[in-house]
Amino acid sequence: MRIEVRNLTKRWGSVTAVDDVTLEFDSGGFTTLLGPSGCGKTTMLRMIAGLEEANAGEIRMDDRPVFSSAEMINVPPGRRSLGLVFQSYALWPHMTVFQNIALGLARRGVRGSDLARRVREALERVRLHGMEGRYPSELSGGQQQRVAIARMIAVEPAVLLLDEPLSNLDAKLRLEMRAELKRLHHDLGMTVVYVTHDQIEALTLSTKIAVMDHGRVLQYDEPDVVYRSPATRFVAEFTANPVMNFLDVEVTQQGTVTMPGAFALTADGPALRPGRYLLAVRPEDCRVFENAMPGAVPFRVYADLSAGPDQFLQVRSGDVQLTVRTERRVRVSSDQEVHISFVGEHLHFFDAGTGEKVTR
Amino acid sequence: MDRERPVALAAVRAARWAGRRFVSPQSLLAALLLVVLAYLVVAPLFAVVTTSLTWQSGDTRFAGPDIEVGRFTLFHWQRVLNSELTRNLIVLPMARTLTVALGVMVIVTVVGGALAWLVVRTDVAFKGSIATLAVLPYVLPSWTIALAWLTLFRNQGVGAPRGFLEYALGWQAPEWLVYGGVPIIIALGIHYFPFGYLFLSGALKNLNTELEESADVLGLSSWQTLTRITFPIIMPAILSVLLLAFARSIGTFGTPAILGLPARYYVVATQIYSLNLTGRASQAYVVALALMAIAAVGLYINFKVLGTRKSFELVSGKGGRSRIVALGRWRVAAGAAVLLFLVAVALFPLLLLVWSSLMAHQGDYSLGNLSLRHWIGAGTPGINDGEPGVLRNPLNLTAMWNSIRLGLLGGAVCGILGLLIGYLVARVRGSLVVRLIEQVSFVPMLIPSIAFGAIYLSLFARGGLLAPALYGTFALLLLVTVGKQLPYAARAGISAQMQVSKELEEAASVLCIPWHMRFARILFPLTRPAFLAGTLIVFITTMRELSLYIMLVTPRIRLMATQAFWYTEVGFRQLADAFTVMLVVVILVVTGLVNLLNRLSGGRVRSVS
Amino acid sequence: MHRVLPLFIAAVLAVLLVMPSGAQPRVPAEVDAWLKQANLGPYAPSKEDWRAVYLAARREGKVTVYTSSSRVPPLKKEFETMFPGVEFEAFQLGTAASIDRLEREQRAGIYNADVIHASGYPAQYHRLFRRHMIFAFVPPELVNVIPREFREPLVAQRLEARGIFYNTKASPDSPIKSWWDLTRPEWRGRLSMVDPMVDASSLDFITQLVGSALPMAKDYERVFGQRLRLTTPNAGYELLKGILANRPRFFRRHGDALPVVGDPNATEPRIGISMVFSQLRDVKDPERGNLQAWAVTQLTPYAGMSYPSLMNIANRAPHPNAAKLLIRYFFGDAKGGQGMAPFLVPGNWPARIDVRPSDDPHWIPYEKINFKIMDPEAIWRVQTEVQDWWIANVR
Structure with missing residues (x-):
């Protein structure tokens, strides 16, 4: 099912939680709303679900308006053919796992052995068979999470909404659940809208990511594009893994990128108008050489932060600090001099004032 | 409803807009509750105000035959507030009512708080017995404590027959200890301190002791911990207790009538009663309205101090382990002292009642005088006007049945209304309508019970467009019960619903489970313990409530409490005592049965997220 | 002409019957219709066929009475034995409360009670009778033995009285001779009083005291040998002021x-x-603690106030025939039996003059006490x- 959101606005008193957002969620896609807490992503999700009423705008599902402020339409959540998994799971504590899943099915007229079968199938999907008789308090966090998902997919909604479903799980379980979710999406083929503040989750799971901040969508693209070509400084920073290097630079008349007192770059840099810019470089887009190379700038190793196969170095030159990642291991010691060069096509220039991406 | 097409006409849009608002169950519920509250609270209040501002048919006696009934007049207000009657009609009773309320508030908080602290936070001996006995005085009708007080303290020095203390010790208690404000405060304090105990022990149990322990670790003294950490945290509970004690004591009639009248110590409740009985209902309403105005100021201050919501919420949160204070060698002594106190204030009046009910002849304490005559006797001509024993009078069984069904039905209706109000308040925040509902639902707390009964009497006696003539029907008693107890039920409902995460309901609404099923299958089961506790409190209150019903019961619809009071009135002391014992037994048995049924029906409630 | 004359006389009599009261305003049509149907008021027959009344009452099945007296409920057994089928x-x-209830019910259109059996003459007259809420009924055969003031405008069963009681243990004879004695300082803290603010009959009682200002003033002069100097509107208030100064206990x-x-x-x-004379019967009841009290029978200017205790039929009584039956039962027989029996006690005096006094040794003849009869209008x-x-x- 395709979901279209047009000019959606939601205000809480004087605070604008969602500010004139227009988005299209592909049918069968896995779209993530990514952003820091308070960016409006959960409000968006709840408005799509029908739990929150927008002040203005329109939401259509397969061209059917489910909300429209102009036309006075607001279809209640239960009739939007969607499922919602809450951050807190919201399992009904006084009901067994079976009862939790069965309630929605029973409402749809499923009875008797059919009911039992469909509850079992839903539980098998989330690999929890045999847990029917347990109460939520008798389950671990991960298991509760799966019951919450099973409860929603049991009624076979066209859309599944997930609100930070993994944030309460520990790291290992989170990884495992990511795989489960991806598999589930693949198997069931339904439209998923996923809310998270974790960029890894977003990058791993999504077919499309909408990065949000202050109630606006800053960029809406495939994960790869978002990562490779962030539209704003904020997107670049928020999608960084683990960090993004930001440098205040100046582009000269000749097209040379300089950082006063540190380095000058020529070569592959984009053709920019002279002026001050913010340059962003991901750690993996830096090359590290032990010896001086043309185009490489000398830095001094501040700390070696290597963990396992990845080698991260923190290097400094004057006030400038960079985090760089090397694919092959380099033997370095603190205060040793290394030479860093940037891979030209992966340099992101942003307007120093607005933070918008600057194209050549 | 699912799909609506654009329409151009503004009028149609407006109608649609309204229609859409009402489609949401919350809006429907809000509308419904507004109607209920308008009926139970606003309309009666409005009737009182208009009655006090118009000529009534009986007023020819005050103003001559020329007055036009129903016409606007300030006469009643002027008589009460600005005439030679003002001082004795309202100023003194008001001052005394507030004095009594203040005294009761202090006793309820201090005694209740001390007991709660001992039971919850120390290793005091006889904990179980203390916890049980501490609730008992609330089950006793308040006037029985007043009568027990008189039995003990009255003496010839104050112009009364010898009481027990004079009889046994030859000691004549001074007048201020026998009649007037002091004994009223003590008797009501004894009656209501279980409130304080229940609330404050609940708060102390829920109080996470890690909060106090962190204070200890930071080197605060015990006193500092108590005043800087513990008190502020349980402050909402303390204020709740103060408010309850205040609200309950301003409206109580029986105790001030027994202990106050002989010394001409009129409080507002007795004043309203007497004005009503002597054809001055309008003046009674003015007095009641004035008291309500003062009570409203008190409530407003309470809200200002803590904010509406907090003042009605107990401290919640997962209580950690309780920090138990070791009393050392005082363990047993403290326990014994407390137990002795409770036996004196809780068990003694009850035992006195039982004994008195078994005395063939009043005032003869010898064993040979024990008899079951007043329980099962057939009635002897010339003795008590031939009135039979309480179990032999079929009217008493009717009264019992009426009381029980009134208590249980009233409790259930109140409980449900409370949960619904709680639901709205917890779910729909910031809506003006909901805030209005919340605030109006607290209004009956300000209205003294006796005035509340009088108001309903005037509103439903005649009958009108919206108020059928319900006088003399069970339905009226039910209405007045629900109206008066609503604030307490709403309070419980709000705090119960606040503890249920709203996502639990949203999950169901996403699954297209309609509102009534969400309430029945999810919200109600989760708030059932609160509902049950609320129902039982209303039941107990209703069973032994006198002030609210004294002006409403009719010959056909009797209640146990009014019947017991009637026995007292006509001077059948042993019968009165026997019936009061019966009343207490019924309360205990029904409460026990309800709890048992709940357990059998498997109220399995897991931790509520 | 000779056929018209008796009718004329009957009409005049009927008018006279109502006229002395002069007061019951015109009866509304629907009330009149009911009276006609119930054979009450102007339609009461001059001779009742009591057999027929009983049969009609049995069809009605029940009689409901609001009473001020705890002596009424125990009559149930005897009444139901005498009139089987009438509960x-x-x-x-x-x-x-009886008056208040009846008034409220009538105004609300609830017709519950058949008979109201209570005192409070002024209130019953003004609040009930004048508003057609109660109607007098006297068994025609008893008209000759019941003085007019006990039949019109309202029917009384007996005279009740209020006055002063004293403790016979502490002083075997009455310790006071005049009302003014109560204002003497020696009675400070020893007076008890039924609270006129709560008890309507006590309010009547003190009102009557105020209404007797003249004799009170004279009595003051006699007792204290000087003219009363008024600090209040009249001697009655002055007496109340003096009593209040002695701080009586209120009940x-x-x-x-x-x-x-x-x-x-x-x-x-x-x-x-403001003690009720009929309570003298309780004095002998061991159940009530062997009380030692008696009434002051001689006092200046008067020992107490006597007043009729009424019994009348309510408007639209659901069981009018049973109500008539009950009124007759309350009047008792010539021996003072039946419904009169519990009221043939010291301190009560039956309205029927043919009833012989009780053989109770404590019986006080009415004439032995210098009562003042209540003046309801005043x-x-x-x-x-x-x-x-x-x-x-x-x-």
Whole structure:
């Protein structure tokens, strides 16, 4: 099912939680709303679900308006053919796992052995068979999470909404659940809208990511594009893994990128108008050489932060600090001099004032 | 409803807009509750105000035959507030009512708080017995404590027959200890301190002791911990207790009538009663309205101090382990002292009642005088006007049945209304309508019970467009019960619903489970313990409530409490005592049965997220 | 002409029957229709066929009475034996509440009660009778043995009385001779009183005191040998002021005051004001603690107030025939039996003059006490004024 959101606005008193957002969620896609807490992503999700009423705008599902402020339409959540998994799971504590899943099915007229079968199938999907008789308090966090998902997919909604479903799980379980979710999406083929503040989750799971901040969508693209070509400084920073290097630079008349007192770059840099810019470089887009190379700038190793196969170095030159990642291991010691060069096509220039991406 | 097409006409849009608002169950519920509250609270209040501002048919006696009934007049207000009657009609009773309320508030908080602290936070001996006995005085009708007080303290020095203390010790208690404000405060304090105990022990149990322990670790003294950490945290509970004690004591009639009248110590409740009985209902309403105005100021201050919501919420949160204070060698002594106190204030009046009910002849304490005559006797001509024993009078069984069904039905209706109000308040925040509902639902707390009964009497006696003539029907008693107890039920409902995460309901609404099923299958089961506790409190209150019903019961619809009071009135002391014992037994048995049924029906409630 | 004359005479008599009261305004049509159907008021037959009344009552099945007296409910057994098939339902409410209830019910269109059996003459007359809420009925065969003032405008069963009781243990004879004695300082703290603010009959009682200002003033001169110097509107108020200065104890009901006045262990004299004479019967009841009290029978200017205790049929009584039956039963037989029996006690005097006095040794003949008979009109007129004064002056 395709979901279209047009000019959606939601205000809480004087605070604008969602500010004139227009988005299209592909049918069968896995779209993530990514952003820091308070960016409006959960409000968006709840408005799509029908739990929150927008002040203005329109939401259509397969061209059917489910909300429209102009036309006075607001279809209640239960009739939007969607499922919602809450951050807190919201399992009904006084009901067994079976009862939790069965309630929605029973409402749809499923009875008797059919009911039992469909509850079992839903539980098998989330690999929890045999847990029917347990109460939520008798389950671990991960298991509760799966019951919450099973409860929603049991009624076979066209859309599944997930609100930070993994944030309460520990790291290992989170990884495992990511795989489960991806598999589930693949198997069931339904439209998923996923809310998270974790960029890894977003990058791993999504077919499309909408990065949000202050109630606006800053960029809406495939994960790869978002990562490779962030539209704003904020997107670049928020999608960084683990960090993004930001440098205040100046582009000269000749097209040379300089950082006063540190380095000058020529070569592959984009053709920019002279002026001050913010340059962003991901750690993996830096090359590290032990010896001086043309185009490489000398830095001094501040700390070696290597963990396992990845080698991260923190290097400094004057006030400038960079985090760089090397694919092959380099033997370095603190205060040793290394030479860093940037891979030209992966340099992101942003307007120093607005933070918008600057194209050549 | 699912799909609506654009329409151009503004009028149609407006109608649609309204229609859409009402489609949401919350809006429907809000509308419904507004109607209920308008009926139970606003309309009666409005009737009182208009009655006090118009000529009534009986007023020819005050103003001559020329007055036009129903016409606007300030006469009643002027008589009460600005005439030679003002001082004795309202100023003194008001001052005394507030004095009594203040005294009761202090006793309820201090005694209740001390007991709660001992039971919850120390290793005091006889904990179980203390916890049980501490609730008992609330089950006793308040006037029985007043009568027990008189039995003990009255003496010839104050112009009364010898009481027990004079009889046994030859000691004549001074007048201020026998009649007037002091004994009223003590008797009501004894009656209501279980409130304080229940609330404050609940708060102390829920109080996470890690909060106090962190204070200890930071080197605060015990006193500092108590005043800087513990008190502020349980402050909402303390204020709740103060408010309850205040609200309950301003409206109580029986105790001030027994202990106050002989010394001409009129409080507002007795004043309203007497004005009503002597054809001055309008003046009674003015007095009641004035008291309500003062009570409203008190409530407003309470809200200002803590904010509406907090003042009605107990401290919640997962209580950690309780920090138990070791009393050392005082363990047993403290326990014994407390137990002795409770036996004196809780068990003694009850035992006195039982004994008195078994005395063939009043005032003869010898064993040979024990008899079951007043329980099962057939009635002897010339003795008590031939009135039979309480179990032999079929009217008493009717009264019992009426009381029980009134208590249980009233409790259930109140409980449900409370949960619904709680639901709205917890779910729909910031809506003006909901805030209005919340605030109006607290209004009956300000209205003294006796005035509340009088108001309903005037509103439903005649009958009108919206108020059928319900006088003399069970339905009226039910209405007045629900109206008066609503604030307490709403309070419980709000705090119960606040503890249920709203996502639990949203999950169901996403699954297209309609509102009534969400309430029945999810919200109600989760708030059932609160509902049950609320129902039982209303039941107990209703069973032994006198002030609210004294002006409403009719010959056909009797209640146990009014019947017991009637026995007292006509001077059948042993019968009165026997019936009061019966009343207490019924309360205990029904409460026990309800709890048992709940357990059998498997109220399995897991931790509520 | 000879056929018209008896009708004329009957009409004149009927008018006369109502006229002395002069007061019941025109009966509304629907009430009149009911009276006609129930054979009451102007339609009451001059001779009742009691057999037919009983049969009709049996069809009605029940009679409901609101009464001020705790002596009524125990009559159930006898009544139901005498009139099988007619259930006897008595609600003892007290005088004020009986009147109040009936008035409220009638105004609400609830017709519950058949008979109201209570005192409170002024209130019943003005609040009920004049508004067609109650109607008089006298068994025609008894008209000759019941003095007119007990038949018209309202029917009385007996005379009740209020007065002063004293503790006989502490002082075997009455410790006072005049009302003014109660204002002497020696009675400070020893007076008990039924609270006129709560008990309607006590309010009537003190109103009557105020209404007797003239004799009170004279009595003051006789007792103290000097003219009364007024600090209040009249001598009646002055008396009340003097009594209040002695700080009497107030009780809600005379039932609460009697044990205090008649305390068998009392060592000091005690006085009870506004006590009900019929309570003298309780004095002998061991159940009530062997109380030692008796009424002051001789006092200046008068020992107490006697007043009729009424019994009348309510408008639209659901069981009018049973109501007639009950009225006749309350009047009893010539021996003072049946419904009169519990009221043939010291302190009560039956309205029927043919009933012989009780053989109770404590029986006090009515003439032996210098009573003042209640003046309902005067009481009704000044009552609110007295009440206002009382409220303003009691503290």
